[in-house]
């Protein structure tokens with residue numbers, strides 16, 4: 001990922017009309033402006049460069065190298081982080097190279113990808129990194145020219161002084177600047193002066209991705225490296241006996257080793273291992289509960305009825321509110337387990353060398369990989385290095401280090417460098433899923449249709465707290481009881497893009513529609529009344545959300561979607577706050593041949609300032625596509641501790657033809673940027689389900705939608721209008 | 722094991738592998754051409770798409786013994802320096818999120834546009850339906866295919 005681009009990054013495409021009326025793309029990956037400039041590799045630049053701080057090195061040639069510490073899995077952080085540094089530095093983006101930093105806890109904190117937290121966490125420090133470097137470069141120029149620093153201007157990597165007419169690029173002051181101390185405090189730019197932030201800067205890895213350069217973990221090969229694939233036990237089972245004779249007979253297999261509940265086949269290339277893995281005969285025996293989906297349905301019912309719950313929030317007098325209610329609405333919602341299914345299956349390279357370990361691969365949490373490796377081997381964490389490759393998706397799966405530690409186990413056993421590769425079947429059956437959850441909602445309405453009581457009781461399979469007790473409508477209702485129950489399952493679970501809210505939002509926002517209907521109020525109006533209450537007289541303690549910002553996206557979404565204005569289009573509304581951002585969505589359904597067809601989703605997002613509009617649109621559209629695909633089709637069911645769906649033939653992912661138009665808008669609330677990797681996903685399922693109800697009068701109370709028997713007589717579809 | 726002479730990206734390569742080895746793994750493990758991706762292994766996702774005599778082919782289910790004299794083109798050989806119209810359009814539209822599926826998408830789009838240089842949006846959707854993008858870049862993919870069709 002280093003010798004990639006030359007001087008210019010953004011200038012490789014120029015579009016101009018041709019006489020034929022078509023388009024002509026004048027194309028050059030490298031600089032069009034300065035073909036004679038000798039182009040240095042990033043290594044060459046770095047070998048001469050001076051480091052200004054953890055994020056930034058500048059070479060005497062004026063080339064700027066910006067380190068991106070957080071793992072890049074498609075959220076575009078490797079482009080947007082450097083944009084922030086370059087903005088305050090007043091760098092010429094054409095002269096910026098971006099390098100993925102390796103794990104370095106001394107230099108970076110929170111070097112992870114998850115929770116849409118990178119931008120809010122790093123916004124200030126990235127700006128400071130750029131601004132302090134600019135400060136010392138200016139000081140160096142002032143000293144060199146013997147002029148006051150206050151009279152110096154910096155623009156696009158050029159430092160200049162009007163009075164004397166002196167001018168030079170960053171590189172000319174690097175030596176002098178590196179003798180100076182960076183200030184503790186520095187003035188940051190006024191947001192209105194931003195030149196890079198807020199513009200659609202292209203992905204810095206475009207060329208490598210579109211020409212097939214090695215960049216993902218699975219692309220990593222090293223001379224002498226062994227390959228391994230692993231047969232893992234069903235959930236709740238352990239190994240009784242292993243017959244590996246047939247597997248050992250496959251040409252290309254070097255060894256078969258057993259550790260814990262896993263059997264690894266090791267060889268010199270991948271294909272023999274895919275074959276040999278199928279020939280391993282393992283007899284398993286129960287070690288804990290061996291669960292099937294039917295057990296989960298039973299457990300849900302039992303625990304919802306009688307389970308001991310943890311009270312997460314209690315406001316007012318709930319019992320009286322329900323006793324005195326004019327009307328009570330109640331409903332239950334359920335969601336299945338889901339796999340993360342990143343397109344790049346799990347894999348990792350490990351080389352155990354005595355008490356030192358080299359790790360290379362795709363991870364959202366390099367420090368966790370390091371810590372778990374150190375714990376396994378009983379060595380200090382400092383003895384483990386982690387090189388972060390580009391990730392072919394993550395969705396939360398790569399927050400765990402199970403697949404890293406396995407590679408360490410095999411490398412230790414084989415005393416050799418090893419890359420462990422998962423097949424898609426391994427990925428779907430190998431665990432750490434989005435937990436299955438079931439919720440019961442109850443609402444009490446007074447005679448005028450006001451919601452005066454609200455109860456939510458959730459049961460999750462290894463879901464931790466399956467509620468979000470400080471989220472809307474908490475704060476908007478006088479009497480509230482929110483309870484969570486966790487069933488400890490042997491099926492492993494993990495954060496899955498927008499943990500918990502990826503399903504809770506659908507359930508809450510669908511139920512909200514049921515209550516609005518019972519109250520005979522328009523769904524948008526009903527939400528706005530509640531939000532008004534949360535804003536003017538919030539109930540109870542801490543609220544996680546800002547009612548005003550939520551009102552902002554609700555109103556804008558109603559306006560942009562022409563809410564309720566077109567009688568031929570049936571609409572569904574949903575709004576959710578998660579990961580510090582606010583997203584409202586409206587789904588448009590048209591009935592075609594008796595079937596509801598999802599034609600369009602309008603999304604309005606308040607994520608504070610938008611750093612890179614291209615990246616933001618990607619995350620909003622991608623989150624919505626993810627949300628609709630899994631709400632429609634996603635389902636992982638179990639038989640005796642083993643998922644029934646083992647590959648994309650039975651585990652259906654959304655495809656091109658099923659993606660409707662998505663109309664994306666932002667509300668500029670003036671706040672600093674918050675993350676966007678997750679917040680657009682949660683509202684989608686609810687908007688779709690509410691639109692389907694509005695079109696058919698049938699309520700979807702569990703996912704996946706296409707498998708609901710209430711809909712067995714009609715076809716549900718999503719497609720482009 | 723047997724020797725196979727393969728014509729890949731205009732060059733002949735000789736590999737000594739089992740007959741049933743999928744072309745995907747020959748490319749990745751034996752020839753170091755890792756631009757062609759592994760994802761499902763069962764002809765469902767298109768991440769492994771290459772051209773066989775110009776046709777979109779799932780290399781994960783194409784045994785090396787079936788390739789014969791066919792011309793194999795991988796993402797690495799689609800153009801000299803990433804300047805195939807489809808690659809250019811992909812860069813201009815800034816299609817990728819994680820990027821893992823995109824080599825397969827580009828190869829499929831390039832083969833499709835070779836057959837149909839002036840497609841309707843519906844034809845684009847149909848052709849690209851064989852490739853999964855887990856990140857959901859579908860809107861950008863169709864935009865890029867349409868742009869590539871308009872450019873030369």
Ligand code: FES
Nearest residue numbers: 761762766767781
């Ligand atoms: S890897 Fe070949 S189609 Fe999925």
Ligand code: FES
Nearest residue numbers: 819820854855856
């Ligand atoms: S860009 Fe990530 S799978 Fe397509």
